[in-house]
Amino acid sequence: MSGIRPTGFLHLGNYFGAVRNYVKLQSQFTCYFMVADLHSLTTHPDTRELKGHVHRVLAENIACGLDPEKVALFCQSHVPETTELYLYLNMLAYKGELEKTTTFKDKVRQQPENINAGLLTYPVLQAADILLHRASLVPVGKDQEQHLEMARTFANRFNHRYGEVFPEPQAFNFGEELVKVPSLDGTGKMSKSENQLATIYLADDDDLIRKKVMKAKTDAGPTAPNTPRPDYIVNIFQLMQLVGTAENLKFFEDAYDECRIRYGDMKKQLAEDMVHFITPIRQRAESIRTDHAYLKKVMDIGAEKARASARETMRLAREVMGLDYY
Numbered sequence: 373m374s375g376i377r378p379t380g381f382l383h384l385g386n387y388f389g390a391v392r393n394y395v396k397l398q399s400q401f402t403c404y405f406m407v408a409d410l411h412s413l414t415t416h417p418d419t420r421e422l423k424g425h426v427h428r429v430l431a432e433n434i435a436c437g438l439d440p441e442k443v444a445l446f447c448q449s450h451v452p453e454t455t456e457l458y459l460y461l462n463m464l465a466y467k468g469e470l471e472k473t474t475t476f477k478d479k480v481r482q483q484p485e486n487i488n489a490g491l492l493t494y495p496v497l498q499a500a501d502i503l504l505h506r507a508s509l510v511p512v513g514k515d516q517e518q519h520l521e522m523a524r525t526f527a528n529r530f531n532h533r534y535g536e537v538f539p540e541p542q543a544f545n546f547g548e549e550l551v552k553v554p555s556l557d558g559t560g561k562m563s564k565s566e567n568q569l570a571t572i573y574l575a576d577d578d579d580l581i582r583k584k585v586m587k588a589k590t591d592a593g594p595t596a597p598n599t600p601r602p603d604y605i606v607n608i609f610q611l612m613q614l615v616g617t618a619e620n621l622k623f624f625e626d627a628y629d630e631c632r633i634r635y636g637d638m639k640k641q642l643a644e645d646m647v648h649f650i651t652p653i654r655q656r657a658e659s660i661r662t663d664h665a666y667l668k669k670v671m672d673i674g675a676e677k678a679r680a681s682a683r684e685t686m687r688l689a690r691e692v693m694g695l696d697y698y
């Protein structure tokens with residue numbers, strides 16, 4: 373189970389942190405993937421662009437290889453059981469622990485004029501999404517590690533207080549550490565809303581990709597062999613590792629260690645690797661995104677599958693809670 377907020381265009385961070393794993397998981401497990409539209413209201417209360425973003429997230433997921441016939445691909449708000457479980461879990465979540473969450477503290481800094489209760493209880497809603505399907509594996513990027521720890525805490529508290537209903541969910545990445553895809557300017561991670569010129573979006577055209585990559589921060593290069601790489605150079609190597617070939621990566625690593633690296637050449641190679649990687653996804657996504665009848669069908673079928681699983685979980689949850697008065 374996992375989700376992506378419809379707050380903008382998907383980028384390479386979403387792909388390597390999340391969607392790539394969704395696609396791998398779909399043939400081995402029963403999967404639930406959603407567009408987290410309720411979560412987006414905590415930071416984006418203006419809903420004028422929401423529909424377009426929801427369509428985009430669905431289309432880009434499918435273009436990356438997610439098969440709506442294999443998985444439940446749905447919208448969070450189409451599964452009202454989510455908000456019921458969110459309410460019960462809210463009674464088990466304490467103000468102190470929610471206030472200490474890193475993402476909450478970040479958002480308080482970013483939007484001091486709108487520190488709403490939904491923002492504070494964001495990890496509770498996320499736990500409800502996951503626990504609603506009694507999911508064990510949650511494919512997410514590294515930024516979600518703390519939220520997953522909280523989901524485990526809420527699951528355990530519920531099980532302990534009322535009775536065993538929920539397995540402990542784990543953050544998941546295929547065979548490796550959780551991924552954080554860095555931004556091109558070396559200041560943070562790729563993101564839907566921040567760092568837009570330093571983020572590569574799946575919808576970027578070839579020239580824009582080249583322009584962004586060529587602007588990536590570099591320096592004059594190392595002057596002594598085997599000099600440790602500064603963060604912004606580590607980032608460029610990491611991006612090449614994600615989208616390029618092992619051969620090219622080794623070529624530039626050796627060139628760096630032997631002080632003969634030409635960052636202009638490396639960035640040109642990285643730009644072409646990214647263009648090669650993104651072009652087919654962008655083209656597929658564009659035709660899916662504009663097919664509204666198809667997207668409606670995907671959402672309807674997805675909601676049906678997700679609600680069947682949600683209803684069964686809520687039946688169990690109400691039963692152990694003693695909310696069954698007949």
Ligand code: AMP
Pocket residue numbers: 374375376377378384385386387388389390511512513514515516551552553554561562563564
């Ligand atoms: P969001 O865009 O915040 O709704 O996140 C959707 C998914 O993408 C979550 O699983 C995040 O962990 C993942 N994600 C977002 N940005 C990055 C990034 N720069 N690197 C790795 N994963 C990311």
